Amino acid sequence: xxxxxxxxxxxxxxxxxxxxxxxxxxxxxxxxxxxxxxxxxxxxxxxxxxxxxxxxxxxxxxxxxxxxxxxxxxxxxxxxxxxxxxxxxxxxxxxxxxxxxxxxxxxxxxxxxxxxxxxxxxxxxxxxxxxxxxxxxxxxxxxxxxxxxxxxxxxxxxxxxxxxxxxxxxxxxxxxxxxxxxxxxxxxxxxxxxxxxxxxxxxxxxxxxxxxxxxxxxxxxxxxxxxxxxxxxxxxxxxxxxxxxxxxxxxxxxxxxxxxxxxxxxxxxxxxxxxxxxxxxxxxxxxxxxxxxxxxxxxxxxxxxxxxxxxxxxxxxxxxxxxxxxxxxx
Amino acid sequence: xxxxxxxxxxxxxxxxxxxxxxxxxxxxxxxxxxxxxxxxxxxxxxxxxxxxxxxxxxxxxxxxxxxxxxxxxxxxxxxxxxxxxxxxxxxxxxxxxxxxxxxxxxxxxxxxxxxxxxxxxxxxxxxxxxxxxxxxxxxxxxxxxxxxxxxxxxxxxxxxxxxxxxxxxxxxxxxxxxxxxxxxxxxxxxxxxxxxxxxxxxxxxxxxxxxxxxxxxxxxxxxxxxxxxxxxxxxxxxxxxxxxxxxxxxx
Amino acid sequence: xxxxxxxxxxxxxxxxxxxxxxxxxxxxxxxxxxxxxxxxxxxxxxxxxxxxxxxxxxxxxxxxxxxxxxxxxxxxxxxxxxxxxxxxxxxxxxxxxxxxxxxxxxxxxxxxxxxxxxxxxxxxxxxxxxxxxxxxxxxxxxxxxxxxxxxxxxxxxxxxxxxxxxxxxxxxxxxxxxxxxxxxxxxxxxxxxxxxxxxxxxxxxxxxxxxxxxxxxxxxxxxxxxxxxxxxxxxxxxxxxxxxxxxxxxxxxxxxxxxxxxxxxxxxxxxxxxxxxxxxxxxxxx
Numbered sequence: 001x002x003x004x005x006x007x008x009x010x011x012x013x014x015x016x017x018x019x020x021x022x023x024x025x026x027x028x029x030x031x032x033x034x035x036x037x038x039x040x041x042x043x044x045x046x047x048x049x050x051x052x053x054x055x056x057x058x059x060x061x062x063x064x065x066x067x068x069x070x071x072x073x074x075x076x077x078x079x080x081x082x083x084x085x086x087x088x089x090x091x092x093x094x095x096x097x098x099x100x101x102x103x104x105x106x107x108x109x110x111x112x113x114x115x116x117x118x119x120x121x122x123x124x125x126x127x128x129x130x131x132x133x134x135x136x137x138x139x140x141x142x143x144x145x146x147x148x149x150x151x152x153x154x155x156x157x158x159x160x161x162x163x164x165x166x167x168x169x170x171x172x173x174x175x176x177x178x179x180x181x182x183x184x185x186x187x188x189x190x191x192x193x194x195x196x197x198x199x200x201x202x203x204x205x206x207x208x209x210x211x212x213x214x215x216x217x218x219x220x221x222x223x224x225x226x227x228x229x230x231x232x233x234x235x236x237x238x239x240x241x242x243x244x245x246x247x248x249x250x251x252x253x254x255x256x257x258x259x260x261x262x263x264x265x266x267x268x269x270x271x272x273x274x275x276x277x278x279x280x281x282x283x284x285x286x287x288x289x290x291x292x293x294x295x296x297x298x299x300x301x302x303x304x305x306x307x308x309x310x311x312x313x314x315x316x317x318x319x320x321x322x323x324x325x326x327x328x329x330x
Numbered sequence: 331x332x333x334x335x336x337x338x339x340x341x342x343x344x345x346x347x348x349x350x351x352x353x354x355x356x357x358x359x360x361x362x363x364x365x366x367x368x369x370x371x372x373x374x375x376x377x378x379x380x381x382x383x384x385x386x387x388x389x390x391x392x393x394x395x396x397x398x399x400x401x402x403x404x405x406x407x408x409x410x411x412x413x414x415x416x417x418x419x420x421x422x423x424x425x426x427x428x429x430x431x432x433x434x435x436x437x438x439x440x441x442x443x444x445x446x447x448x449x450x451x452x453x454x455x456x457x458x459x460x461x462x463x464x465x466x467x468x469x470x471x472x473x474x475x476x477x478x479x480x481x482x483x484x485x486x487x488x489x490x491x492x493x494x495x496x497x498x499x500x501x502x503x504x505x506x507x508x509x510x511x512x513x514x515x516x517x518x519x520x521x522x523x524x525x526x527x528x529x530x531x532x533x534x535x536x537x538x539x540x541x542x543x544x545x546x547x548x549x550x551x552x553x554x555x556x557x558x559x560x561x562x563x564x565x566x567x568x569x570x571x572x573x574x575x576x577x578x579x580x581x
Numbered sequence: 582x583x584x585x586x587x588x589x590x591x592x593x594x595x596x597x598x599x600x601x602x603x604x605x606x607x608x609x610x611x612x613x614x615x616x617x618x619x620x621x622x623x624x625x626x627x628x629x630x631x632x633x634x635x636x637x638x639x640x641x642x643x644x645x646x647x648x649x650x651x652x653x654x655x656x657x658x659x660x661x662x663x664x665x666x667x668x669x670x671x672x673x674x675x676x677x678x679x680x681x682x683x684x685x686x687x688x689x690x691x692x693x694x695x696x697x698x699x700x701x702x703x704x705x706x707x708x709x710x711x712x713x714x715x716x717x718x719x720x721x722x723x724x725x726x727x728x729x730x731x732x733x734x735x736x737x738x739x740x741x742x743x744x745x746x747x748x749x750x751x752x753x754x755x756x757x758x759x760x761x762x763x764x765x766x767x768x769x770x771x772x773x774x775x776x777x778x779x780x781x782x783x784x785x786x787x788x789x790x791x792x793x794x795x796x797x798x799x800x801x802x803x804x805x806x807x808x809x810x811x812x813x814x815x816x817x818x819x820x821x822x823x824x825x826x827x828x829x830x831x832x833x834x835x836x837x838x839x840x841x842x843x844x845x846x847x848x849x850x851x852x853x854x855x856x857x858x859x860x861x862x863x864x865x866x867x
Binding site: 010012014015018190194197202205208214215216 | 382403404405408409413414416420421422423424425428429430432433434436437438441442443444445446447448449450452453455456457459460472473491492494495
């Protein structure tokens with residue numbers, strides 16, 4: 001005979017997991033610190049916010065749906081070039097450029113999602129890699145449009161609201177990027193905690209079981225992949241607009257690999273993993289930028305090896321384990 | 331309206347020269363409980379895979395009621411009420427039992443594509459999921475991650491996931507597999523309590539379950555149905571004895 | 582007609598080279614499902630062995646080849662036993678990350694030791710020059726490549742078909758669980774196969790210097806080509822790798838010759854097209 005349940009009612013249990021944790025509020029307030037304490041680093045802060053957004057987009061498909069992509073920079077680059085070209089040929093108003101980039105990246109993402117959703121394992125990895133490389137080659141070849149190896153010329157971004165210039169000090173850049181990051185983050189957080197988010201975790205946890213409970217996995221994957229592409233495209237557009245430069249690097253394998261490192265470093269599937277990872281990655285890279293780039297590559301490689309062997313759930317995962325361990329001791 | 335909940339006609343499947351299904355014909359009337367038994371490697375799980383669409387047959391038809399579902403995708407069949415459980419626990423390790431069953435309920439209700447509202451606001455789905463878990467004695471542990479549950483509880487969760495889809499035809503693949511005798515009582519109860527509106531075909535090696543619940547038994551050997559009949563007929567059948575029950579009569 | 586035949590032959594020779602470098606990856610992927618992106622690093626290792634022996638110690642080219650093979654093979658087993666083995670059951674992502682990390686470290690280490698410039702070697706005179714047949718010129722070195730690769734292929738296939746070790750490899754690739762059940766020590770088989778595959782990659786790397794050049798980014802650039810060949814050919818299939826390497830080699834060479842505007846486009850398109858048609862590769866398990 002089961003004892004009367006002293007548990008929190010089920011609906012409340014789920015609600016508890018969804019509420020904003022005080023640490024989260026602290027974190028977001030802390031993102032305002034650079035304005036007051038590190039004003040000379042605002043450009044870097046802007047880059048970090050953009051990288052965090054890009055990492056968040058990858059985490060959505062990697063950490064939540066289990067799709068390993070070695071070519072996510074494709075959407076970042078599409079967004080960057082879209083925003084750059086839009087400012088060059090139409091007009092330089094930033095918000096509309098952002099929307100154009102988001103839509104274009106979304107279309108490319110939607111188109112490729114039909115391929116992506118049908119495969120797993122090595123085939124899937126190779127397809128993401130191949131699509132990314134294809135786009136890179138395409139951009140390289142279409143140098144009449146993209147500027148090729150020289151980068152896109154003639155980008156002209158208007159000041160925000162016609163008053164705030166994207167200057168080298170970075171106040172506008174960081175404000176712009178941070179707000180974009182926060183807004184999209186809140187939307188992503190809702191998505192993660194929605195029934196759709198639950199189904200994504202289901203796909204990650206056991207993709208075989210999903211169709212067996214009536215889940216249209218392929219449709220779910222197409223949807224999240226498209227959303228992720230839109231987010232990555234926005235990140236790319238932000239870089240184009242805040243730095244007025246777009247180069248082939250935004251579509252490169254290096255960028256796809258870097259964002260993967262950031263997500264894994266912070267911890268995939270933990271919402272804040274990409275953000276934490278990009279902060280650490282970019283701050284470290286900035287600190288070590290004086291040193292020979294080969295050393296940097298070596299340490300990143302070593303970091304990856306160590307993370308896989310000792311910290312498989314990234315830094316956030318490691319912290320969570322410590323917390324569990326301490327709670328167990330108490 | 332057909333009286334048959336599930337039927338297959340001439341189902342064939344081979345992997346190269348290995349024949350795993352040969353002209354399989356099954357007729358499961360609505361509301362009945364049939365058992366599918368046979369030695370290991372007879373092709374019983376393969377048959378389930380064929381019926382549910384995880385494997386494509388080389389020839390033959392599968393009918394759910396009056397509808398030909400042979401070409402439907404697996405999740406489409408589930409939406410029409412054809413559901414299976416897995417012989418080896420195929421669960422969501424990091425999801426709590428509550429989340430897992432709620433997921434299945436949401437998928438059924440078409441709410442799993444909603445991405446704007448928080449999950450806790452879907453009270454009906456959560457209540458329903460909790461209800462299923464309670465009926466299977468998993469209510470107290472529903473907030474623990476699946477991988478922390480005892481093996482017997484995980485087998486019950488397998489069934490819970492299936493029930494969440496409101497099946498019309500339920501294919502149970504060795505529900506008692508690996509469950510020690512002490513824990514199998516709850517499993518027995520779960521199967522006994524299955525609604526009469528659900529038609530059940532279950533694979534089992536545990537003869538206690540088979541003889542207690544099945545109104546008819548199908549014996550499968552080397553990819554083909556050897557014989558089918560009432561439990562009494564099967565128990566007395568010499569061929570079955572030789573092939574299966576003969577040397578191994580531990581129930 | 583002349584240039585077409587020459588392009589075809591060059592593509593074929595290039596494909597043979599790619600086959601040597603990639604075949605090991607295909608077999609180990611098929612056998613253990615271990616995504617080893619560090620395979621390119623072993624090819625690079627073999628190449629640098631040859632460069633060092635020739636330029637610093639004055640060894641003749643042909644003599645360095647067996648050593649490139651052996652060093653790459655032995656070093657790879659060291660990694661297999663220590664780092665890779667614990668990860669056979671790990672997720673795709675973990676394997677990808679670990680092995681990519683190793684590639685990064687290898688590339689960085691190489692550029693630290695050897696610098697980032699291209700490493701030239703002087704192949705012996707008897708391997709230089711051209712043989713002219715009709716209106717087509719065939720580079721002697723490429724003929725040499727083809728001969729070596731075909732010799733290796735024959736030895737491989739004969740070894741697989743006619744030796745007990747070969748039979749064990751085939752069993753382990755086909756059905757690992759059953760192979761273990763039959764008493765085959767799959768782990769030992771895998772270690773030897775891994776060494777063999779990496780050794781071949783090292784040999785291929787050494788042979789590649791003259792054809793594609795060598796610098797610190799070799800491991801990464803050719804990693805991508807290797808992965809394409811393995812996916813297109815089908816995991817675990819030697820004939821698959823052979824066919825895929827030829828297809829990719831010819832596509833790439835012909836593409837660059839006839840459609841320079843397309844550049845590297847062609848091989849990515851070929852790969853995507855093949856994978857869409859046959860996700861497990863041309864000769865992969867379905």
